[in-house]
Amino acid sequence: MNYTLILDSATTVDEIPEYWTPQDYIQLLEKFNFPDAASASPESLPELLAMAITDFEPNVAAALVLEYKLSEQLNEGQIHQISNDMLLDKISEEYPDISLHAPLFHINQLLYKAFNGKFPNAKATLIQFTATPEDPAHDAPLSKEGALRLFGQGLSESNLIKRLFGEQMAGTVAFTEAEDIVWELQNTGNNTYSLLTSAYWLSKDDLVANEFKGAYDPAPVPEETV
Known part of the structure; x- marks a missing residue:
């Protein structure tokens, strides 16, 4: 199936504010021993969490946030290792399990902002x-697969996905x-x-054309057997 793609915008971002919900902030504040978090106004929660986080050592704070968000995917030893490695490297780009890159990015950036740059600054790319x-x-x-394959004709040969x-x-x-x-693909109509x-996979600089052709034939849906 042939498509015409038009790149409307490409933006480098270092946070997705809506990723963390008010309930996330409340539960994290409780982990950081902040009293009565549930009674705070939703608008104040991010700032309160940032203050509460900095009462802890950076690696300890990282372990607490990792435990809150990824305890079902990571064991205690992995959380300990990552909490220390995050201070040195962009784990959200380097971790072998790429299914964790998105949550690790959001965790990293929460910590990066709270600790004023003690953690590496990771980047994401938002494309319309x-x-x-x-x-x-x-x-x-x-689909996500279809979108990436269609973008192939508009990406530089040095792009990591293509390589x-x-x-x-x-x-x-x-x-x-x-x-x-x-991480996200929304059909906006x-x-x-x-x-x-992640900008690690696809950065603004990787996009070498504003309009290009692409082809993608989705796999047929298997017929139901009786």
Whole structure:
């Protein structure tokens, strides 16, 4: 299926404020021994958490946030290791399990801002684009895999996704990693989309064209067997 892609905007961001909910802030404040967090106004919660966090050593604070967010994915030893490594490296880019890159980014940036730069500053890329199918009858929303493969023609050859996942981008093998490389893909209507990913995978500088053609044929849905 052939598409015309138009890049509407590409922005480098260092936080996604809506990622952390008021309930997240309240529960984190409780972990950091802040009294009566539930009675605070929602607007004050981020600032209160930032103050509460800095009462702890950076690696201890990191371990508490990691435990809150990723205790089901990481064991105690992994949390301890990551909490120390985060002070030295961009773990949200380097951790072997890329399914954890997104939450590690959000955790890292929460700590980065609270500790005024003691943690490395990671970046994300927010892309707004329009993907118009040449055949109007085929207007099914794009998947994460489809979006990345369509972007292939508009990315520089040095882009990390193209270098590491050449066969997947070409469509010769399944691109299951796309589900974790693309953190969010929102269909905003009229063939327009919002895509969020790590700048490690796709930066503004990787985008070498504002309008280009792409092709993507989604795998057929298997027929149900009786």
